[in-house]
Amino acid sequence: MSEEVFHPPVEELTLPKVLAALADPARLATVRTLARVGESACGQIQHDAGLQVSKSTMSHHLRILREAGITYSRVQGARRMLTLRREDLDARFPGLLDAILHSELAETG
Amino acid sequence: MSEEVFHPPVEELTLPKVLAALADPARLATVRTLARVGESACGQIQHDAGLQVSKSTMSHHLRILREAGITYSRVQGARRMLTLRREDLDARFPGLLDAILHSELAETG
DNA sequence: CGAACAGTACGATAATAGTCGAACTCGCCG
DNA sequence: CGGCGAGTTCGACTATTATCGTACTGTTCG
Numbered sequence: 001m002s003e004e005v006f007h008p009p010v011e012e013l014t015l016p017k018v019l020a021a022l023a024d025p026a027r028l029a030t031v032r033t034l035a036r037v038g039e040s041a042c043g044q045i046q047h048d049a050g051l052q053v054s055k056s057t058m059s060h061h062l063r064i065l066r067e068a069g070i071t072y073s074r075v076q077g078a079r080r081m082l083t084l085r086r087e088d089l090d091a092r093f094p095g096l097l098d099a100i101l102h103s104e105l106a107e108t109g
Numbered sequence: 110m111s112e113e114v115f116h117p118p119v120e121e122l123t124l125p126k127v128l129a130a131l132a133d134p135a136r137l138a139t140v141r142t143l144a145r146v147g148e149s150a151c152g153q154i155q156h157d158a159g160l161q162v163s164k165s166t167m168s169h170h171l172r173i174l175r176e177a178g179i180t181y182s183r184v185q186g187a188r189r190m191l192t193l194r195r196e197d198l199d200a201r202f203p204g205l206l207d208a209i210l211h212s213e214l215a216e217t218g
Numbered sequence: 219c220g221a222a223c224a225g226t227a228c229g230a231t232a233a234t235a236g237t238c239g240a241a242c243t244c245g246c247c248g
Numbered sequence: 249c250g251g252c253g254a255g256t257t258c259g260a261c262t263a264t265t266a267t268c269g270t271a272c273t274g275t276t277c278g
Contacts, residue, residue, distance in 0.1 A: 015212050023128035078245040078254050093212045099204035187224050187275040
């Protein structure tokens with residue numbers, strides 16, 4: 001009801017899509033940041049994650065995450081507040097998100 | 110010593126590369142098959158996984174998996190015998206491989 | 219030896235993905 | 249109202265990826 005953008009239902013999340021969404025350093029950093037700070041807005045996430053990309057590129061990455069079912073976005077005024085869809089991800093791919101969040105040391109190579 | 114092809118050392122495995130390698134249905138099927146049957150040769154894996162691609166495409170996918178550090182390949186006669194690098198993956202990304210292998214129901218969407 | 223088999227390497231092609239800047243929408247506030 | 253800030257959308261460009269067929273290397277076996 002209060003949803004203003006598309007989010008795939010939990011039963012439609014697919015492993016290839018989720019993995020593809022996470023297989024990008026910028027998006028991985030985004031997910032880690034979101035896990036750390038909880039709910040946050042696009043620009044704030046970009047800042048907190050230290051991502052040096054253009055606004056449109058950031059928007060693109062956030063769309064990939066959202067359409068893969070990794071993040072949830074609610075509109076609050078002029079902002080989009082994002083959260084991780086932890087429960088949905090855990091329900092569909094148990095242990096996956098935790099494994100990724102706990103592999104912090106291995107992200108850059 | 111007996112290695113005849115390149116394998117990245119465990120400390121050089123990176124999460125984006127591993128996730129990218131797994132973010133493909135054909136390669137995911139390959140990994141699941143390898144987890145199920147243990148050691149197997151390229152052609153046999155392709156058959157067991159039910160992959161309908163050309164030989165060169167299969168070879169390409171197997172190279173991606175090997176270079177991401179997901180599989181180990183040893184030469185035995187005319188064949189390459191492949192195994193999952195379970196221990197290395199578990200050491201570097203604890204829980205990741207298990208999470209992926211246990212998500213069998215969610216692969217196709 | 220020579221044919222069949224296992225797999226790789228190469229080159230081409232088509233599709234996908236990442237990046238940006240500019241233009242746009244919407245809400246907020248002075 | 250008018251401008252600013254937050255994001256999205258769009259079009260262009262580039263780079264990467266998936267796929268294939270063909271040619272190749274090396275192995276096994278009749």
